[in-house]
Amino acid sequence: xxxxxxVKHVPEASGNRVFSESDHTLDRTVSGLLSELDxxxxxxxxxxxxxxxxEVVALTVGPGAATEAVTKALQMGAHRGVHVVDDAVHGxxxxxxxxxxxxAIARIGEVGLVVTGIASTDAGMSVVPAxxxxxxxxxxxxxxxEFSLADAGAIxxxxxxxxxxxxxxxxxxxxxxxxxxxxxxxxxxxKNITAAKKKPIDTWNLADLGIAAExxxxxxxxxxxxxxxxxxxxxxxxxxxxxxxAAEQLVQFLVGNRFV
Amino acid sequence: MPEVLVLIDHVDGVPRRSxxxxxxxxxxxxxxxxxxxxxxxxxxxxxxxxxxxxxxxxDDRAEYEQYAVVPKVDALAAVAGxxxxxxxxxxxxxxxxxxxxxxxxxxxxxxxxxxxDVRIAEGRVEATQSVLAGNxxxxxxxxxxxxxITVKASAVEATPAPAEPAEVSxxxxxxxxxxxxxxxxxxxxxxxxxxxxxxxxxxxSGGRGTGGDFSPVEALADxxxxxxxxxxxAVDAGWYxxxxxxxxxxxxxxxxxxIACGISGAIQHRAGMQTSKTIVAINTDKxxxxxxxxxFGVVGNLFDVVPAVTERIRARKSAG
Numbered sequence: 397x398x399x400x401x402x403v404k405h406v407p408e409a410s411g412n413r414v415f416s417e418s419d420h421t422l423d424r425t426v427s428g429l430l431s432e433l434d435x436x437x438x439x440x441x442x443x444x445x446x447x448x449x450x451e452v453v454a455l456t457v458g459p460g461a462a463t464e465a466v467t468k469a470l471q472m473g474a475h476r477g478v479h480v481v482d483d484a485v486h487g488x489x490x491x492x493x494x495x496x497x498x499x500a501i502a503r504i505g506e507v508g509l510v511v512t513g514i515a516s517t518d519a520g521m522s523v524v525p526a527x528x529x530x531x532x533x534x535x536x537x538x539x540x541x542e543f544s545l546a547d548a549g550a551i552x553x554x555x556x557x558x559x560x561x562x563x564x565x566x567x568x569x570x571x572x573x574x575x576x577x578x579x580x581x582x583x584x585x586x587k588n589i590t591a592a593k594k595k596p597i598d599t600w601n602l603a604d605l606g607i608a609a610e611x612x613x614x615x616x617x618x619x620x621x622x623x624x625x626x627x628x629x630x631x632x633x634x635x636x637x638x639x640x641x642a643a644e645q646l647v648q649f650l651v652g653n654r655f656v
Numbered sequence: 657m658p659e660v661l662v663l664i665d666h667v668d669g670v671p672r673r674s675x676x677x678x679x680x681x682x683x684x685x686x687x688x689x690x691x692x693x694x695x696x697x698x699x700x701x702x703x704x705x706x707x708x709x710x711x712x713x714x715d716d717r718a719e720y721e722q723y724a725v726v727p728k729v730d731a732l733a734a735v736a737g738x739x740x741x742x743x744x745x746x747x748x749x750x751x752x753x754x755x756x757x758x759x760x761x762x763x764x765x766x767x768x769x770x771x772x773d774v775r776i777a778e779g780r781v782e783a784t785q786s787v788l789a790g791n792x793x794x795x796x797x798x799x800x801x802x803x804x805i806t807v808k809a810s811a812v813e814a815t816p817a818p819a820e821p822a823e824v825s826x827x828x829x830x831x832x833x834x835x836x837x838x839x840x841x842x843x844x845x846x847x848x849x850x851x852x853x854x855x856x857x858x859x860x861s862g863g864r865g866t867g868g869d870f871s872p873v874e875a876l877a878d879x880x881x882x883x884x885x886x887x888x889x890a891v892d893a894g895w896y897x898x899x900x901x902x903x904x905x906x907x908x909x910x911x912x913x914x915i916a917c918g919i920s921g922a923i924q925h926r927a928g929m930q931t932s933k934t935i936v937a938i939n940t941d942k943x944x945x946x947x948x949x950x951x952f953g954v955v956g957n958l959f960d961v962v963p964a965v966t967e968r969i970r971a972r973k974s975a976g
Contacts, residue, residue, distance in 0.1 A: 409904070410923050413788045420794075433905065490767065491760055514750075517904060518788070521769045522750070526725075526757030535836035536725070539750040552840075556899075557750040559667050563841035564724055576905040577898055618766030618800040622782060625793045630930070630949050635942070638956025643964030646936065647972075649952045653934060655858065655880070655913050656969050 397450040397508035400501055401441040401474065402525075405458050405465035406431045406518040413518070419614055420621035421487050422518060424459055430468040433513035435581035440543070440574050441511040442473045442582070448545060451475045453504055457485060457496045463597060470592035471584035477597040478504060484602055487614030490519075494527030496612060499605040501532060509551070510571040514539060525573040535566035538573045658686035658742035659711075663732060663755065664704065665747045667844055669696015671703050673855055674747040676814035678807055679707040683817060685776055686742055689713065690821070691735050693728050694720035701823075708817040713824050724837040725751060727830055729758045734828030736763075736802055743774065743781045748806040756806045765801030772811045781805070790910075790931035809854035810910070845899070848884075853900060856883030858913040861902055861929075863887035865918015865939060865958055868895045872962040873917050879969040885909065885929075887919045903928035917958040921946025938962060 407413050407426045414423050430438075441452045454469035456462045457480040466477035480500050488496070501507055515522040529536035537543065543553035545568075552565045553572060584592070602609055610616060634649075636642050650656045660682035664675045675690075682688035690709040692700055697714055704712055713735045719727040732755065736744055744759070746752040748770050760767040771783035781803045785794045797803075853859060858880045862873035864887065877884045886896035888903050902909055904924040914932035919925060921937070921944055929935070930949055937950040938958045947953045954961050 409789065409927065413791070415792065415794075490757070491764065494757075494761060520787075522753040523757030523760070523767060523769060526754040527761040530758040530761035533833060535833070536754065537837060538725075538754050559672070560842055560844045562724070562839050562843075564837050564839050566837045618760075618764065619768055619796050619798045619803075622795040622797055624795075627791055627793060627931075630935075632948055633935075633951035633953065635947055635950070635953040635955060637942070638954055638961055642954040642956050643961050643968060646938075646952060646954055646961070646965050647968045649936070650913075650965075650969075651972075653913075655934070656972055 397448065398504065398506050399441045399444055399450050399452045399509045399511060400504055400507050401434075401437050401452060401454050401469060402497060402510065402512040402528075403434045403438065403454050403456045403465040403469050404431045404516045405429070405456060405462035406516055409517060415624050419487055420624055421614070424461065428461055428464065430465040431513065431517045433515060433517055433576060434465070435472070436574050436576050436578050437511045437513045438469045438472050438474060439581040440572070440578055443579070444509060444511075444545060450508070453478060455497065455500055455504070456480070457493060457500070459486070466597055467592060468584070470595045470597075471589045472582055473588055474595075476595055478600060479597055480600045480605065482601040482609070484609035484613045487617060488612045489617040489619055490521055490523050490527060491618055492612040492616055494524050494531060496602070496605065496607060497524070498528050498531035499607055500600065501528070503600070503605060508568050509545070510534070510569075512571065512573045514573050514575050525571055529571045535570045536573065537564055537566060537570060540572050540574045541577045543572050543574070659689045659739050660686045661689050661691055661732070661736055661739060661741045661744040662709070663728070663744070663746045663752070664690050664692045664700065665749060665752065666692070666694070666696065666700055669699030671700050672747070673814060674749070674807070674809045676703065676707045677809065677812050678745045678747060679704070679709055680814050680817075681774055681807060681812050682745055683708050685774060685781065687711070689739060689741065691732055693731050705821050706816045706818050707814060708819045709821045710819055711822045711824060713826050715826050715828070717827060719830060719834060722839055723835050724839055725754045725758065726834040726836065729755050729762070730830050730834055731826065731828050733759055733762060735826065741802060743803045743805055745774065746804065746806045748808045752806050756804050760804050763801055765804050766798030767804045768796050768798065769806045771805050771807045774805055774807065786910075786931055789927040850877060851881070851883040853883045853885055853902065853907050853909050856909070856911050858882035858915075859885045859902070859909055859911045860915045860917065861885035861887060861919060862890055862896065862917050863919030864889040866890065866895065868893065870896060872959060872966070876915065876962050876966045876969075879966045879973070887925050916946050917962055919946055920944045921949065
């Protein structure tokens, strides 16, 4: 079975994340990495392949450096990668991104399962898996904590949504979005890192997917930014060392700020 | 007056606070039109009227409880098609985002997620977001179709404005995929008796420094009528449930007061709480990064400091 795992390359959260002044897009030229929540998706995809046989394909859409996200997935054990890269993609919103991903999954073909994380760690919208599912006419098992493919052609999952825990079932092919409670992602070991160098990464552009440049990117975005304001950094407040009186001082602080 | 659709999130009919907040928000944009799907409408009717719904579209067919998400998308799309609202407001819950994503993709309508404010400016709907760990505030607008906006809990305070809503029963056709994901079991998670993290005005959190003993954290939270949060370290160690985890891979909170006990303040934790109005930290390590964010910090042992704080607060409260 072919298992596609969606991965995203995101700027490091510990670095300087900023928006471009000219078009309000996130600056992706800074140092980045595979989005942490996607590691859980790669891990689950690998476990499926290990249990039942199958090929894990890591798929991303993004500028040149996004290949690093695919490479990390290959180092974890994915079999091959697909990187959709095209200048016209710049500034794409979630709807356009999902359209590109859906087309790429269709082109990969004969996909039994798509695994995703629950959100990217930059935009954090959590909507791309649902959009891809809608476009491909596939069931989505979102917010999944654990899932099973024990019955041929079917998937069951336990998902944690806000007020409840649900057990759900669907037929394959399906998309499953896994949370960071789904199982610790493996660390690439030296053997896997070396093996990854030989694994193929296909590079596709929009024309390969039959997508018109004008239908994605900044020009086609369904939403647009009006204004971006940077918040001033928090200034360090008062720090006291406890000599037995810190509790009293803290209570005074809380009283002074009307919390008590 | 333009109409604003509000998807009501409920547990057995009882609307969650977020739905009442969305009705309040919708009143500032136009006429709030509630969409209630599923069982228990009799538990919702009064609250929806009290918070200003002028019309309630309702459908109680079994599909909403039996199949995940898509039946709600079908119903919402049908009502939106009939009403042609100026915006569709959906609570920014896990399910809400799936509904919003599918509706956006189906109709090619623009989508803005996790809004902390929605208003009409220059004749269009604008939504405000706090992004990149709260470092930036962004105002956006939707350029195409009916704007779909998922709204964060506690974006506004829910305030009543009683109305007498017209009630309209609907039974829109379900799409072929509506039954693709069957819900075979459902367990509503019991209330902890403390405020939900997304709604709490005060949150007291515990981290590695608790060593697994959250009792001082809980006692302080109870004295302050606060919610209890946990760092990732505490949750990974099995000391506290993931539902209470604050951080990049847990909940993002922005209460009036956040008290971090025995939490070092790693980046992924800060991402979850750094827009809190006031931050207090207690940690034995004076180099802990959490102190960079704190408005008031105590370098000390939480097992000494926190119970003493709790005692003083209780004494003040009982003294009247």
